[in-house]
Amino acid sequence: MAARNIAENQHKASGVDIAEADAGLNNIVARITATWPKTGFGAVQLPIGYFANVVDIGGTGIAITTDGVGSKAMIADMMRQYDTIGIDCIAMNVNDLLCIGATPVSLVDYIAVEKADAVMLDGIAVGLAEGARQSNISITGGEISQLRDVVRGFDLVGTAIGTVALDRIIVGRDLRPGDVVIGLASSGIHSNGMTLTRRVFFEQARAKIDTYFSELGCTLGEELLRPTLIYVPEIIEVLHEISCVKALIHITGDGLLNLPRVDAEIGFVIDDLPPPPPLFDLIEKLGGISRTEMFEVYNMGIGFCVVVDKADADVALAILARHGRSASVIGHAVGDPTKSVRLPREKLIGTGKRFRPE
Numbered sequence: 159m160a161a162r163n164i165a166e167n168q169h170k171a172s173g174v175d176i177a178e179a180d181a182g183l184n185n186i187v188a189r190i191t192a193t194w195p196k197t198g199f200g201a202v203q204l205p206i207g208y209f210a211n212v213v214d215i216g217g218t219g220i221a222i223t224t225d226g227v228g229s230k231a232m233i234a235d236m237m238r239q240y241d242t243i244g245i246d247c248i249a250m251n252v253n254d255l256l257c258i259g260a261t262p263v264s265l266v267d268y269i270a271v272e273k274a275d276a277v278m279l280d281g282i283a284v285g286l287a288e289g290a291r292q293s294n295i296s297i298t299g300g301e302i303s304q305l306r307d308v309v310r311g312f313d314l315v316g317t318a319i320g321t322v323a324l325d326r327i328i329v330g331r332d333l334r335p336g337d338v339v340i341g342l343a344s345s346g347i348h349s350n351g352m353t354l355t356r357r358v359f360f361e362q363a364r365a366k367i368d369t370y371f372s373e374l375g376c377t378l379g380e381e382l383l384r385p386t387l388i389y390v391p392e393i394i395e396v397l398h399e400i401s402c403v404k405a406l407i408h409i410t411g412d413g414l415l416n417l418p419r420v421d422a423e424i425g426f427v428i429d430d431l432p433p434p435p436p437l438f439d440l441i442e443k444l445g446g447i448s449r450t451e452m453f454e455v456y457n458m459g460i461g462f463c464v465v466v467d468k469a470d471a472d473v474a475l476a477i478l479a480r481h482g483r484s485a486s487v488i489g490h491a492v493g494d495p496t497k498s499v500r501l502p503r504e505k506l507i508g509t510g511k512r513f514r515p516e
Contacts, residue, residue, distance in 0.1 A: 187207075190206070191205075191206060199215065199216060200213055201214045203219065203324065207419070208258065208329060208419060208421075209254040209407075210222060210255050210257060210258050211223070212258060212322060212324070212327055214324060218324075219260075219321060219323060219326075220319055220320075221255050221258055222319050222320075223251055223254045223317070224251065224315065224316065225254060225316065226247065226314055226316070227246045227313075227315075227349050228349055230243065230246060230349050230382070231311060231313055232356065233352065233367070233379060233382045233383050235311040237367060237380075237383055239281070239379075239383060240277075240280075240281025240284075240285070241281040241288075242285050242288075242383060242385045243385075244267075244282050244283065244286030244287070244288065245285045245286075245288055245386065246289075246314075246349045246386045247267060247286065248265060248285075248286060248289025248290060248292070248293055248316065248388065249289060249293075250410070251317070251318035252265075252289075252320075252390050253386075253389055253390075253408045253462060254408050255318055255319075256390065256408070257408050258327050258328055258406075259322050259326055259397060259406065260321060260322040261321055262293050262320040263295055263296070263318075263319055263321060264295055264296045264298045264319055265290070265295055265296075265298070265316045266298060266299045266316065266317050267300035267301075267314065267315070268300060268301045268315045268316070269300065269301070269303070269313070270302075270303045270308070270312060271304055271305070271309060271311075271312045272306055272309045272310055272312065282312075289388060292390065292391075293390045328404075328405065328406060329420065329421040330419075330420025330422050330465070332402065332404055332422070333405055333420055333422040333424045335492050335493045336468060336490060336491065337465050337467055337468065337490065338465070338466060338487050338489070338490050338491075339417070339463050339464075339487065339491070340463065340465070340478070340485055340486065340487055340488070341431070341460040341462075341463055341485065341487075341488035341489075342387075342460065342461055342462040342464070342478065342485045343432070343459060343460065343485065344386075344409070344435075344459055345384050345386065346435055346437050347381075347437060347438075347457075348386040348410070348457055349386050350411040350456070350457065351455040351456045354441075354445070354447075354455055355382065358447070359441075362445055362446075363444040363445075365378055366378070367379040373436040373439070373440055374440070381437055386461070387461050387462075389461070391481055392477060392478050392480075392481035392483055393406060395477050395480075396464060396474050396478070399477060403464065403465075404465040404466055404467065404491075405464075405465040406462070406464060406465070407420075407462065408462055411455070412511055413454060413455065413456055413457055413458060414428060414457075414458070414460065414499055414501070414508070415453075415454065415508050415511055418497035418499060418509070420465075423493070423494065423497065424497065425491070425498045425500070426490070426491055426492065426498075426499045427492055427500045428488050428489035428499060429488075429489050429502045429503065430488050430489060431458070431460070431501070432459060432488075434458045438452060438456055450512075450514065450515070453501065453504065453506060454513055460488065463488075464478075464485075465491065471487060475487075496509055497509065499513075500516065501513070
């Protein structure tokens with residue numbers, strides 16, 4: 159219990175109160191689900207809490223999700239470099255759509271700014287267009303709001319839609335013990351855990367945005383601004399080539415604890431993780447962050463997971479290799495009513511949003 163309290167206090171100290179956010183979310187869910195049609199046109203197909211949802215529009219499944227770039231926008235502001243942050247916005251949304259088996263189609267964006275700046279807005283548009291190109295989607299509209307009294311710098315959020323056959327929605331319902339977990343490498347921190355990261359580097363380590371770290375081979379700003387990877391082309395091919403993909407998991411906030419969001423009484427043993435990128439070792443060392451909390455907050459080098467029958471693993475890995483993705487089998491599913499995630503090498507076991515020593 160002490161370790162959990164320490165972790166929660168670390169998050170609160172960096173401005174993120176997870177318990178309070180969860181309490182607020184529960185109230186929101188109760189109110190908005192009361193608006194749902196039960197059947198027919200507009201019927202909602204999934205409960206709140208998965209990566210995206212699906213609405214029945216005359217027999218066609220329209221997938222929808224929304225997400226933003228969080229405080230990574232502050233890094234772009236500090237760097238005065240805005241031409242990649244739009245990629246992050248696209249990635250956070252289209253990668254979530256993939257998790258239910260949907261093909262991303264289009265996105266609208268919302269940009270809130272303290273003050274309109276044509277150069278900044280054009281830079282954001284460059285990144286949005288590049289993210290759309292990588293995802294093979296369109297950007298069909300958006301909104302720019304000047305909110306001097308509300309926003310410092312800017313905020314960037316997107317809402318994306320896709321299509322999925324109503325009988326092909328993937329939520330991990332068909333998972334079985336022995337199914338293998340394939341982990342796709344991340345490009346680094348992606349767009350989660352940035353608040354704690356800023357606290358470690360800028361407050362505790364007193365680093366600057368242009369501080370060069372030999373461990374990273376670049377400046378801190380360049381590393382933190384590295385765009386979130388978009389996994390659309392390769393995952394769409396996996397869906398086309400493998401008839402029964404068991405689960406698709408975007409590894410974002412909560413790290414590998416995203417795995418048990420699947421709709422099955424299945425746990426996971428992740429026993430062959432590749433070494434994490436140097437950035438995470440630096441955060442752990444400079445911030446005095448426990449290994450437990452590192453795995454609760456960060457992707458630790460895995461940006462997306464594909465779960466398939468063991469017999470389909472080689473096909474999936476071949477597809478990912480053709481797309482230039484670094485990927486490997488990192489673990490397997492086990493029968494487990496508690497839906498835990500075990501990391502034997504780290505001697506950790508996790509349930510809900512917390513890891514603890516095993």
